[in-house]
Amino acid sequence: MTINEFNFAGKKAIVRVDFNVPLDENGKITIMSHMGKPKGKVNPKLSLGQIREAVEKALGVPVAFAPDCAKAADAAAALKMGEALLLENLRYYPEEEGKPVGIEKTDPAYDEAKKAMKASQKEFAKTLASYADCYVMDAFGTAHRKHASTAVIADYFDADNKMLGLLMEKEVQAVDNVLSNIKRPFVAIMGGSKVSSKIGIIENLLGKVDKLILCGGMTYTFAKAHNGEIGDSIVELDKLDVALGVEELAKKNGVELVLGSDCTATNGLDFGTMTVKEGAEIITCPANKVPAGFEGVDAGPASQDDFRQAIKGAKTILWNGPAGVFECDNFTAGSRAIGEAIAEATAEGAFSLIGGGDSVACVNKFGLADKVSYISTGGGALLEAIEGKVLPGVAAIKGE
Numbered sequence: 001m002t003i004n005e006f007n008f009a010g011k012k013a014i015v016r017v018d019f020n021v022p023l024d025e026n027g028k029i030t031i032m033s034h035m036g037k038p039k040g041k042v043n044p045k046l047s048l049g050q051i052r053e054a055v056e057k058a059l060g061v062p063v064a065f066a067p068d069c070a071k072a073a074d075a076a077a078a079l080k081m082g083e084a085l086l087l088e089n090l091r092y093y094p095e096e097e098g099k100p101v102g103i104e105k106t107d108p109a110y111d112e113a114k115k116a117m118k119a120s121q122k123e124f125a126k127t128l129a130s131y132a133d134c135y136v137m138d139a140f141g142t143a144h145r146k147h148a149s150t151a152v153i154a155d156y157f158d159a160d161n162k163m164l165g166l167l168m169e170k171e172v173q174a175v176d177n178v179l180s181n182i183k184r185p186f187v188a189i190m191g192g193s194k195v196s197s198k199i200g201i202i203e204n205l206l207g208k209v210d211k212l213i214l215c216g217g218m219t220y221t222f223a224k225a226h227n228g229e230i231g232d233s234i235v236e237l238d239k240l241d242v243a244l245g246v247e248e249l250a251k252k253n254g255v256e257l258v259l260g261s262d263c264t265a266t267n268g269l270d271f272g273t274m275t276v277k278e279g280a281e282i283i284t285c286p287a288n289k290v291p292a293g294f295e296g297v298d299a300g301p302a303s304q305d306d307f308r309q310a311i312k313g314a315k316t317i318l319w320n321g322p323a324g325v326f327e328c329d330n331f332t333a334g335s336r337a338i339g340e341a342i343a344e345a346t347a348e349g350a351f352s353l354i355g356g357g358d359s360v361a362c363v364n365k366f367g368l369a370d371k372v373s374y375i376s377t378g379g380g381a382l383l384e385a386i387e388g389k390v391l392p393g394v395a396a397i398k399g400e
Contacts, residue, residue, distance in 0.1 A: 067088050098118055098146070135163075144385075175386065186318075190214055200387040204386065215307070216321055229288060230288070234295070261286065264300050267293045298333055299323040301333075317352040
């Protein structure tokens with residue numbers, strides 16, 4: 001069942017969306033992503049009441065507000081056709097996430113506490129379900145969590161009365177385009193600081209892609225694995241064998257692995273202000289010969305050319321993770337080169353999926369957002385989907 005096929009006439013719908021937005025000190029809205037983690041406690045600073053007017057303006061209909069999401073039956077019952085009700089922050093209730101509060105996993109009583117919390121989570125989900133006739137899951141950013149409102153609630157609606165929302169459909173289709181409905185050549189770009197955080201994704205992609213570009217901080221773990229000199233660059237010394245394993249798997253699967261040959265390095269990056277300290281040096285050097293006292297912070301000119309060449313002619317492209325510390329204007333060249341190459345390939349007919357906060361920030365910073373095929377709203381959810389994991393928020397709708 002999809003939202004376009006369902007007849008909503010005369011029915012009340014409860015829709016899970018992603019309104020977890022950060023607020024500035026004046027209570028004004030920056031439309032971005034998550035509201036935060038109140039950890040099962042009421043926190044006025046994270047109240048969704050602060051965005052009621054913005055939601056009302058966006059929808060163009062009156063929006064009432066329920067200050068307690070577990071006690072909103074009367075407010076839901078009072079809704080008339082065309083009206084909307086915004087529930088308070090679901091995470092004020094620990095039952096939403098379903099995690100025991102105030103007890104460590106090492107405590108002998110933890111298992112019992114977890115069992116009790118799961119039972120409470122079902123009751124909480126049942127209460128939410130009681131407010132409506134049908135359920136729409138449209139929060140891809142939390143689809144990888146088996147929370148009360150993202151997955152458990154679906155158990156209280158039959159198959160004909162639960163569905164994915166328009167955003168979820170687009171996200172699921174985008175993931176399907178890069179994992180199942182592949183047009184080749186398929187090029188994936190994985191960046192970021194640690195190979196350990198991306199190893200599951202990398203291994204899954206090595207069974208699907210034609211070329212895999214690895215860039216960013218993880219570059220130096222690969223360089224170190226071959227006894228390279230990396231100066232003060234970020235490195236995971238306990239993951240050198242993992243890096244070598246990735247190289248071996250790529251070779252076994254016939255995947256062209258592209259690692260930056262050179263880098264831009266500095267001895268004076270202030271990570272607090274994302275600026276280069278006065279008097280500091282910025283140099284270009286081989287990625288495996290970074291001088292002592294310097295750290296690699298961006299892909300060098302030769303690496304940028306390699307990345308562009310690898311992306312050229314691709315028909316399916318996935319990008320997750322920057323090529324350097326793009327937040328500092330001195331070190332945007334690597335990520336910009338990737339973004340522009342993806343935009344060019346997209347203009348020539350490629351399907352390009354950009355996912356992950358930093359990659360999205362890159363395409364926005366470089367003015368390329370309207371030159372790629374799809375920008376995903378879900379960080380963790382997208383990564384887990386690419387890794388091949390089943391998303392609870394999707395499985396609950398499909399009855400899997």
